[in-house]
Amino acid sequence: MKRLIESSLLRLFILSVLVLSINSCSNPGDSNDRISELISQMTLEEKVSLLGGMDGMRTNAIPRLGIRTLNMLNGPNGVGGDPGTAFPTGVAMAATWNEDLMHRIGVAIGNESRAKKADILLGPTVNIQRMPLGGRNFESYSEDPFLSGRLGVNFVKGVQELGVATSLKHFILNNQELSRGSYSAEVDERALREIYLPAFEMVVKEAKPMTIMSAYNKFRGVHCTENEYILNDILREEWGFEGFIMSDWDAVHSTVEASHAGLDLEMPGKPKFFNEKLVTAVKEGKVSEEEIDEKVARILNIYEKIGVFSDEESLPKGKLNTVEHQELAAQTAREAIVLLKNENAILPLDKGNIKKIAVLGPNASVNRKGGGGSSEVKPFYSVSPIEGLKSKLGNEVELLFDEGTKPAIEDYIAIPSKYLISEDGEPGLKADFFNNEYVSGKAVVTRIDENIDFHWGQKSPDKKIQVDRFSARWTGKLIAPLTGKIRIGVKSNDGGYLYINNRLLVNNWGMHGPHQKSTELDVVKGEKYDIKVEYYEGGNNAEVKLGWQLTEPKTTISKQAVEYAKNADVVLLFVGLNKEFEGEGFDRSSMDMPGDQDELIRAVSAVNKNTIVIINGGNPVSMTKWIDGVDGIIQAWYLGQETGNALSDVLFGDYNPSGKLPVTFPKKYEDNPAFPYYQKVQNKAIMEEGIYVGYRYYDSKGVEPMFPFGYGLSYTSYEYSDLKIENLGDEEVKVSLSVKNTGKYDGSEIVQLYVHDMEASVDRPLKELKGFSKVQLNSGETKEVSIKLDKRAFAFYDIEAKEWVAEPGDFEIFIASSSKDIRLKGIFSLK
Numbered sequence: 001m002k003r004l005i006e007s008s009l010l011r012l013f014i015l016s017v018l019v020l021s022i023n024s025c026s027n028p029g030d031s032n033d034r035i036s037e038l039i040s041q042m043t044l045e046e047k048v049s050l051l052g053g054m055d056g057m058r059t060n061a062i063p064r065l066g067i068r069t070l071n072m073l074n075g076p077n078g079v080g081g082d083p084g085t086a087f088p089t090g091v092a093m094a095a096t097w098n099e100d101l102m103h104r105i106g107v108a109i110g111n112e113s114r115a116k117k118a119d120i121l122l123g124p125t126v127n128i129q130r131m132p133l134g135g136r137n138f139e140s141y142s143e144d145p146f147l148s149g150r151l152g153v154n155f156v157k158g159v160q161e162l163g164v165a166t167s168l169k170h171f172i173l174n175n176q177e178l179s180r181g182s183y184s185a186e187v188d189e190r191a192l193r194e195i196y197l198p199a200f201e202m203v204v205k206e207a208k209p210m211t212i213m214s215a216y217n218k219f220r221g222v223h224c225t226e227n228e229y230i231l232n233d234i235l236r237e238e239w240g241f242e243g244f245i246m247s248d249w250d251a252v253h254s255t256v257e258a259s260h261a262g263l264d265l266e267m268p269g270k271p272k273f274f275n276e277k278l279v280t281a282v283k284e285g286k287v288s289e290e291e292i293d294e295k296v297a298r299i300l301n302i303y304e305k306i307g308v309f310s311d312e313e314s315l316p317k318g319k320l321n322t323v324e325h326q327e328l329a330a331q332t333a334r335e336a337i338v339l340l341k342n343e344n345a346i347l348p349l350d351k352g353n354i355k356k357i358a359v360l361g362p363n364a365s366v367n368r369k370g371g372g373g374s375s376e377v378k379p380f381y382s383v384s385p386i387e388g389l390k391s392k393l394g395n396e397v398e399l400l401f402d403e404g405t406k407p408a409i410e411d412y413i414a415i416p417s418k419y420l421i422s423e424d425g426e427p428g429l430k431a432d433f434f435n436n437e438y439v440s441g442k443a444v445v446t447r448i449d450e451n452i453d454f455h456w457g458q459k460s461p462d463k464k465i466q467v468d469r470f471s472a473r474w475t476g477k478l479i480a481p482l483t484g485k486i487r488i489g490v491k492s493n494d495g496g497y498l499y500i501n502n503r504l505l506v507n508n509w510g511m512h513g514p515h516q517k518s519t520e521l522d523v524v525k526g527e528k529y530d531i532k533v534e535y536y537e538g539g540n541n542a543e544v545k546l547g548w549q550l551t552e553p554k555t556t557i558s559k560q561a562v563e564y565a566k567n568a569d570v571v572l573l574f575v576g577l578n579k580e581f582e583g584e585g586f587d588r589s590s591m592d593m594p595g596d597q598d599e600l601i602r603a604v605s606a607v608n609k610n611t612i613v614i615i616n617g618g619n620p621v622s623m624t625k626w627i628d629g630v631d632g633i634i635q636a637w638y639l640g641q642e643t644g645n646a647l648s649d650v651l652f653g654d655y656n657p658s659g660k661l662p663v664t665f666p667k668k669y670e671d672n673p674a675f676p677y678y679q680k681v682q683n684k685a686i687m688e689e690g691i692y693v694g695y696r697y698y699d700s701k702g703v704e705p706m707f708p709f710g711y712g713l714s715y716t717s718y719e720y721s722d723l724k725i726e727n728l729g730d731e732e733v734k735v736s737l738s739v740k741n742t743g744k745y746d747g748s749e750i751v752q753l754y755v756h757d758m759e760a761s762v763d764r765p766l767k768e769l770k771g772f773s774k775v776q777l778n779s780g781e782t783k784e785v786s787i788k789l790d791k792r793a794f795a796f797y798d799i800e801a802k803e804w805v806a807e808p809g810d811f812e813i814f815i816a817s818s819s820k821d822i823r824l825k826g827i828f829s830l831k
Contacts, residue, residue, distance in 0.1 A: 034309060035300045038065055039293055047289075047296050048278050051264060052271030056249075056468055056539045057081075059265065059299075067300075068308065072167075072267075075159075076123035076139050077370060077640065078377035079112045085325040085641065086379035089370050090125055091618050092336035092637035094141035094662035095712075097750045098774050099154045101332060106158020108325045113164040114318025119306055120165045120211060122374070126152045126199040127174050129663050130693055131674035133588040135177035135512075138371040138618020138638055142662035143694030143709065145195055146769045149202030156207035162316055163306045165210035168203055170248055172196055172230055174215040178587045179683055181251070181510055184218035187687040190762075193797035193804075195693050201239055210243040210302045214263060216251045216511075217685070225252045231262035244298040250437075250511060250538050256286050264295040268468070268539055321380045326642070333639040333646035335748075338659035339713040341633040346610060348653030348715055349570060354397050358568035359386050360404040360561045360604060361575045361614075362597070368576065368616040370638045372513035372583025374540070379641035385574050385614070388644020392652060400568055404561035404604070405596045412489055412518065412547030414453035415478070421528070422448055422476040429476040429531070433461060437495075437536040439471040449474065452533055452546035459542075471536035474546075478531040480523035487549040489518025490533060493541055494585065499532040511538045512585015516547070556596050557603050565604040565611070572651070573604055576616035576636070591622045591669045598625045605629040614647060620665035623706060635661070653715065656747035658774070660712035660818065664695050667706045673697040695819040696765035710752050710769075710818035716743030716779065720751075720823035725813055731791040733828060737815055738784055741777035748776045753787050754814040755794060758827075760807060762796055767814055794830055806830060 039047070042062065049060040050067070059070040074080030077089045087093070087105055096102075113121050125136070129143045141148040156166045173185035173196055187196065203209060212235065215224040224230060225247045235241045244264035252258055252266045255273040259281070266274040281287040307315045319325070339347065367384040370376055383391075386401055393399070422430045428450040432443035445462045452474055460467045478500070480486075490496035490506050493514040498506035500521065508517040523529070535544045565571045575597040581588060592598070605611040605626060612632035615621060627633070634657075639646055649655040666672050673689035680686060692700060695709035722738040739749055753771035757764045771787035795806040808830050815824035 035297055035304065038067070038300060039296055041065060042296070044282060044289065044292070045279055047292050048274065050296055050299055051266065051278065051292070052274040053265070053267045053269030055270075056268045058269070060269070067303070070119045070303070070308075071117055072120040072122055073113060073116060073118040074123070074374045075109055075113065075118075075121035076125050076375045078379075079109060079116055079118060079121065080374065080377060081116055081118075083321070083378045083380045084112045084116065085321055085329050086369050086377040086382070087329050088332050088336050088640045089138045089375065089618060089638040090141050091129070091138050091662060092639055093332060094147060094151055095338055095635075095637065095659040096332060096335035096774075097147070097660055097662070097772055098335060099150055101335065102151045102154035103158040104328060105332060106155040107161055108158075108328055110159040110162030110164045111316070111319045112325070113159070114162055114316050115320035116318070118164060119308065120167055121159055122167045122213065123169065124152050124155045124166065125169055126203060127170055128196055128199070128693065130175040130687070131672050131678055132591055132619045132663075132666065132669060133678070134175060134619065135583055135585065135587045136371070136373065137663075138582050139375050141199075143664060144662070144769050145198035147662055147772070148199035150772075152199055152203040153207045156203055156209050160207070160210065162318070165243070165302055165306055167211040167213045167246060168200065168209040169213035170215035171200060171212050171235070172215060172224060173219055173685070174217055176587055176678070176685060177512070177585055178679065179510070180216040180585065182218070183683050183685050184221050185685045185687065186220065188690055189799045190797050191687060191690040191693075194691050197234070204235070204239045204241050208242065210305060212241065212243065212245045214245055214247050214251060216248050223251070223253050225263050226254050226257040226261045228261040236262060242301075244295070244302060256281050259287050259291060259295075264298055329640050330642040330645055333642045334649055334655045336637055336639060336659050337646060337650050337657050338635040338661055338711075339650075339657040340635055340707055340711075341627070341631070342713050343631040346570075346612060346631040347651065349651055351393060351397055351652060354569045356398045356400060356568045357389070358561070358564040358571045358604075358608070359389060359399050359401045359574070360564065360571060361573045361600065362403050362405055362595070363576055363578070363614075363616050364401065364403065364572075364574040367641070367643045368578050368638055369640050369643060370579065371618055372515070372579030374584060376579070377640075382641050383644035385572075385644045385647055388646070388648040389572070391645065392648040400564040402558050402561040402564055404558050404573070404600045406556045412487070412491075412516070412545075412549045414451050414545055414547050415488075417450035419479045419481055420451060420476055420531075421479065429474040429533075432473045433465050434471045435466050435469075437469050437471050437538060439473050439534045439536065452544060454542075454544055456542040458540060468537060468539045471534070472544075473535075474533040476531060477528040480525050480527045480529065481550060483523065483525045486521050486523055487518050488521050489516050489547055491516035491543075491545040491547060492535055493543045494538045495536045496544060497532075497534040498546070499530075501530050502532075510585045513579065513583040514543055515580070515583060515586045518549075555599060557600055561600065562603050562607060565608045568608060569610065571604055571608050571611040572614065573601060573611055574614045574616070575601065576621065577619070578616065582618050588619065591620065591666075593621050598622075601626040602629065612651070620663065620706070622668060624667055627706075635659075653745070656715045656745045657712065658714060658748040658750065660710050660750045661707055662709070664698055664705045664709045665707040666698075667704070671698075671703050671705070691765065696768065699819055700766040708818050708820040710750070710816065711820070712750075712818070714743075714745075714747050714749070716741055716745040716747045718742065718749045718777070718817070720815060723813075723815060723824040723826050725826045725828050727828075728788075733789040733793075734786060735771070735789065735813055735815070735826075736784055736786045737824060738782055739775055739777065740782040741779055744779050746776075746778045748774055749817070750774050751785050751787070752816045752818070753789075754816060754819065755789070756812040756814065757794065757796075757807070758810045758812055760796070764796060767819065769819075
């Protein structure tokens, strides 16, 4: 008995020390005592229950100890769930290059999280944009780790000021969506440290996010959720991360390994591994109870930090859809817009000199406010481009509207029941439903479905089937409607397989938003083919469709659109991508815009050169087919709920565009440094380009992009002068210069500072972004801009010494308006 008491006291002492070390509350003593006391009263089963979710967005509770659930909501660009303010997506936020604005967005989203009773906001996303096909690039900030880090720091600080925890994601190397649950990221240590980790490191050290979300993929063959090197060695020991680590949804693959590696919380519920399996592992001595106590303490510490253990009535109630939030969303959208081309000063438009505007394109009458997947926000209102134009112009200018081509949505018609027959000869297919994600075990529901075209949302197909984590199998015969080629596919949210004659022809398996994959099939009219469709739902919305396309699609260019263009003074052509082509669980197949949009631009610009192309999307698109034929191009990203108003303000000069590209726009996909390696080895992301990601590659290797990193035009002009470089001591450097607005419009310029090591012992890029400043200038006004650099700004990661090294010598300081537009140069000597 004495030994048991001593063991318990020792465990409590160790736990108290742990809590003390990770707590930063104003009265840590009370907090430590409370958490230690709570843990001492828990059974092992209760402790483990806190390490797994209860359902899709909540953790478990222990009511007898006063521990309630933690509520989570998605939130990189607005709070998920019920309606809220839809801000521009991450890459659009990054195009503002505005740290103060990011902080204000964080505060607003923190307020809306409070209003929706969310304790944890799942965001921001600071993964590096490695290549222009990434399905979730729209959600991430940039190809550059410094820019991504600075924006992430300010966002996290803003959200957490409201007592809402953020979950920084996705740690690490979730830079593609294709096979995200199985691929292994293979990258050398220097590229890991210099490209893929710094944004996370900066946010962890400066903003102290309360939680981190571990990624789906593997790193060097080990799943990130059970990778001790990245979770314990780097995140906790090197960087001093004090919060808890949660998994991405269904990203856990083990019990003992994930526990030892440092994972604290498996999401969603009910957990597959941090459940009775973990209890058994403790009882069998494979996992110590002290390890469990540490995880529980980290989680309860966040309860303390966000005020759950305080008087919750005294906490901020939050604000939702306020006028201030609406204006902030509009301001962010205006600042995010990047003017890419402005030949013959076609912009800004003067409504006094225009009688007719042709408003064309599949994105003109629809607000493409975001990409697909968990980051989608349901706004209280949404302004499309044509609605914004009507509001701006009233009856002063005639608007001639036509879509020009069909909306770029790859969505086949559902196969009718007369072409489907079950094994028993009935019209339709036999359907078996399972209360698991594996299409296995005993079916809980068996029925005949006339066809497969279901949109269950967040409901269940049947009261016997659980809402999330179910699967289905449909079997029978497909009757060919013709002789020749057809395209057949499965659209699903989440996973879908299509088998014909027992051959897997369509693999759409994985956690993702609504997305279709298809294949071409040779058939003979009247012949019957064995067909099997399998589907699983992992969480949130559920839908699945078996569809086909029986004829080759013909050009869909509208003659009316071309006529409108002929008769208009100006053409505003709204094209680009949408959530069908950018979203969770899949990457784009090419840089081309889907459908006939390129052909539409060429047809319209051929009859009216006063054509301005406005592009929606989170990734660059190919422009070589039409760029020389148009006078104006605007990159409009996904601008959230205020899209139409923001674009109208920029088009008509009520706001001078100031956005700069946070990613390089290549001329073609083959120019991207990841092109030789992407999808070349199954289930591996081979990153042989190393540190040469984005502009580091284009600038250093002499590859000319379509538009360089940091690029963006203005309606005014800026003059840079008086560069000064001052050594402040304590390994700090101050760089200052003057910037003058030499044009007739007020505006904002983004001054960019790049560093180049003139002689190094290792290969280093031509230049690296190490500072930036956004400065607002009235016409004719001059301001001084100052940027400070620390020693890390001059350093590289030494893989032998396993530390950052800044070698003595000369460094060039480039002051630039883009990575290609160097305005001033100076030399700093590091001693």
